[in-house]
Amino acid sequence: MNTLKSIMKWTGAAAVCLLFFSSTAWSQSKLTDPEIASVAVTANQIDVNYGKIAVKKSKSPEIRKFAETMIKDHTDIIKQAVALATKLHVTPKTNATTKSLLEGEKKTTKLLNSKKGKAFDKAYIDNEVAYHKAVINAVQNVLIPDSQNQELKDLLTKVMPLLNSHLQMAENTQAEIQGK
Numbered sequence: 001m002n003t004l005k006s007i008m009k010w011t012g013a014a015a016v017c018l019l020f021f022s023s024t025a026w027s028q029s030k031l032t033d034p035e036i037a038s039v040a041v042t043a044n045q046i047d048v049n050y051g052k053i054a055v056k057k058s059k060s061p062e063i064r065k066f067a068e069t070m071i072k073d074h075t076d077i078i079k080q081a082v083a084l085a086t087k088l089h090v091t092p093k094t095n096a097t098t099k100s101l102l103e104g105e106k107k108t109t110k111l112l113n114s115k116k117g118k119a120f121d122k123a124y125i126d127n128e129v130a131y132h133k134a135v136i137n138a139v140q141n142v143l144i145p146d147s148q149n150q151e152l153k154d155l156l157t158k159v160m161p162l163l164n165s166h167l168q169m170a171e172n173t174q175a176e177i178q179g180k
Helices: 002-010 012-021 035-056 061-088 098-114 117-146 151-180
Strands: none
Touching: 035 098, 035 117, 035 151, 061 098, 061 117, 061 151, 098 117, 117 151
16 A cells, blocks of 8 residues: 555656566566566666756756766666676577566656656656666566576676665655755
8 A cells, every 4th residue: 555655656757667667577487697687788778868868858956966877877887787798698688578668768758858847857856766766676576586697696786785875866866856
């Protein structure tokens, strides 16, 4: 019941994101390492893309600073994931989860692009809070447990503190802009 109340408080973007990550896409059969690589790179690229929208549309220094951090940090994670996949000779494999992520991105991008000013800032940061909660949950409960290769598992584990930091930053930014 608390989850339903929380979803109702979030913007459409955040609700779409949370519903995706709790959908059947994550409850499919165990993901293979190539599928995990695809999910990891896709999820990070989506957050880079959202950050680019925010840098372009927002006038808020807090939102812009947060978005720039997301672009930098998630680009760095992508580089690490690609380097590891190359080292391991793993070709990321598109799967139902990757496809669902990309469908969710289309809906969220459309929503974000339809907003302006403070409404955009709120939609963006609300989505970032929900997105990071969902990604953290998925990495902890699906990607790390499903990883077969220890180096992949180690990389996913290594990025967890950064993802948790991003969530805290997003929640702090959310509180800042709500107070204005």
